Amino acid sequence: MYIYMNIEKIFSIALKTWPIGNSFAINTNILETNLINLGVVLAILVYFGKGILSNLLENRKQNILSTIRDAEQCYQEAAAKLKQAKLRLEQAKLKADEIRIQGLAQLEREKLELIKAADEDSKRLEESKNVTIRFEQQRAIEQVRQQVSRLALERALETLNNSLNPDLQARIIDNHIGLLRTIEGVTES
Incomplete structure (x- = not known):
């Protein structure tokens, strides 16, 4: 009975409100x-x-x-693609180096060919120049010869005309006719 009374007191206390300040209170009544x-x-x-x-x-x-499995699969695919991309990058670098080396070799070959062609052109021009100089020298010498011959002939004719009399002229003609007969006799025998 004592317990019953204690429980009743507890409920009666619990069913009452405890005021906190003037306008606010905590309601401890379980049923309410x-x-x-x-x-x-x-x-x-x-x-x-x-x-x-x-x-x-x-x-x-x-x-x-x-989602985790999908993410791991995507990660593995991305890692594989990255590995392939790195491999392709290395191959591209090797190919670029190979192309660069071939380009440098081609450049060197073309440079040597141009130097060789320039040397050949220079030699041909030098030879052509020398041929032209020799030709012009020969032509100048021939012109001088012709002019000297013409002048000598003119002078000889002038000298002959001045010093030649009819008697001397007849002797020269006879002398030449005799020479021609001698030459004819030698050729016939």
């Missing part, structure tokens, strides 16, 4: 505050919602694991 109703609703939710909540959590867990 619906704490029992809230407890019952929460218990029902936990009991019946446990399966739904565990299903939701399991689905969420599966989604997260699936």
